[in-house]
Amino acid sequence: MSEQNQPKEHDQEHHIVSPVTYGAILLALLIFTGLTVWASYIDLGAWQIAPGLTLFWNPVVALAIACTKMTLVVLFFMHVKYSRKLTKLTVASGFFVFIVLIGMTMTDYFTRAWGRW
Amino acid sequence: MSDSTSTANGAVVEVHHEHPPYQRHHFESVDQQFDATNFAMWLFLLTEIMFFGGLFTSYLIMRNWYYPAFVEASHQLNIGWGTANTAVLIVSSFTMAMGVWSAEMRKKGMLILFLSLTWLLGMAFLGIKSIEYTEKWEKFHVPGLHWSDSSFLNPASDPEVYSEYHDKPLAPDMAAKTEMYFFLYFAMTGMHALHMIIGISILTFMIIRARQGAYTTGHVTYVENFGLYWHFVDIVWIFLFPLLYLISRY
Numbered sequence: 001m002s003e004q005n006q007p008k009e010h011d012q013e014h015h016i017v018s019p020v021t022y023g024a025i026l027l028a029l030l031i032f033t034g035l036t037v038w039a040s041y042i043d044l045g046a047w048q049i050a051p052g053l054t055l056f057w058n059p060v061v062a063l064a065i066a067c068t069k070m071t072l073v074v075l076f077f078m079h080v081k082y083s084r085k086l087t088k089l090t091v092a093s094g095f096f097v098f099i100v101l102i103g104m105t106m107t108d109y110f111t112r113a114w115g116r117w
Numbered sequence: 118m119s120d121s122t123s124t125a126n127g128a129v130v131e132v133h134h135e136h137p138p139y140q141r142h143h144f145e146s147v148d149q150q151f152d153a154t155n156f157a158m159w160l161f162l163l164t165e166i167m168f169f170g171g172l173f174t175s176y177l178i179m180r181n182w183y184y185p186a187f188v189e190a191s192h193q194l195n196i197g198w199g200t201a202n203t204a205v206l207i208v209s210s211f212t213m214a215m216g217v218w219s220a221e222m223r224k225k226g227m228l229i230l231f232l233s234l235t236w237l238l239g240m241a242f243l244g245i246k247s248i249e250y251t252e253k254w255e256k257f258h259v260p261g262l263h264w265s266d267s268s269f270l271n272p273a274s275d276p277e278v279y280s281e282y283h284d285k286p287l288a289p290d291m292a293a294k295t296e297m298y299f300f301l302y303f304a305m306t307g308m309h310a311l312h313m314i315i316g317i318s319i320l321t322f323m324i325i326r327a328r329q330g331a332y333t334t335g336h337v338t339y340v341e342n343f344g345l346y347w348h349f350v351d352i353v354w355i356f357l358f359p360l361l362y363l364i365s366r367y
Contacts, residue, residue: 026211040363062359094163
């Protein structure tokens with residue numbers, strides 16, 4: 001076996017995430033859960049972008065908190081923060097394609113037949 | 118030069134390298150084996166994300182089309198149960214992560230403990246879900262099977278929900294669309310619950326194997342990749358919870 005086929009030593013190390021990190025993430029996730037429930041009981045108002053086009057802040061905040069929680073789970077519980085570039089690239093491109101698929105579908109649905117549905 | 122030159126009759130002409138028993142022969146090293154299976158697991162999870170994405174997209178489109186029906190139908194869900202289930206699932210993700218840590222540290226007793234806790238929390242989630250499903254059945258909110266839209270034609274007929282939200286009666290054509298909300302509710306939470314049931318089944322198997330010492334010899338791949346699956350199911354719920362329960366109050 002030739003030498004250059006051997007991956008670098010430090011690239012091989014399997015990172016073990018400590019229970020302290022897991023505990024901190026658990027606490028953060030529970031706090032964010034409390035926060036999103038609390039926020040849902042408050043009327044955060046709406047932004048009238050254009051006639052017939054209104055952005056309600058409550059769902060925006062709820063989804064923003066959900067995205068934050070997801071990021072914490074993916075990075076720490078699922079070890080992506082400590083993974084190789086291949087895993088990071090796979091996860092990132094997967095989410096990118098997912099957002100493109102949903103985003104393009106939504107722009108199509110929501111700009112067709114304005115106000116007739 | 119390749120170190121595994123096969124001859125025509127399949128005999129491998131090479132010096133047999135020393136390696137742990139759980140390393141398959143076609144991998145250079147345990148780490149390479151770990152990375153390959155880890156990568157494959159992520160590819161599988163991406164297909165799962167796309168699969169649930171279809172359900173989420175339908176929900177978003179229908180919610181925007183039939184907004185009043187979806188808002189009033191959402192009011193039928195109990196935020197208390199939803200919050201409890203979110204907490205249960207998040208804690209189960211933590212115990213699963215601790216299970217992975219126990220396997221990495223080769224602590225057999227801890228691994229069995231954390232896998233069992235994850236199993237219990239998974240069952241608790243399904244228990245709470247079944248309480249909610251039972252209520253849907255009792256209130257005729259199971260689309261196509263046990264359905265009535267009277268809660269939405271006459272919201273005052275449901276004093277418990279009415280006292281909190283004071284919903285106005287929906288016109289019959291809009292009230293009929295609440296059935297679509299409950300269809301999506303059962304499709305999304307049902308598909309999520311199915312993933313939970315599959316996860317708990319695999320956990321049962323893993324607890325038996327862990328008791329035999331299978332995952333505490335340095336071979337953490339199986340526990341690690343199952344952890345990824347479990348956390349993924351948690352993430353799906355992290356989005357289901359606000360979309361189904363929370364965003365329809367205002």
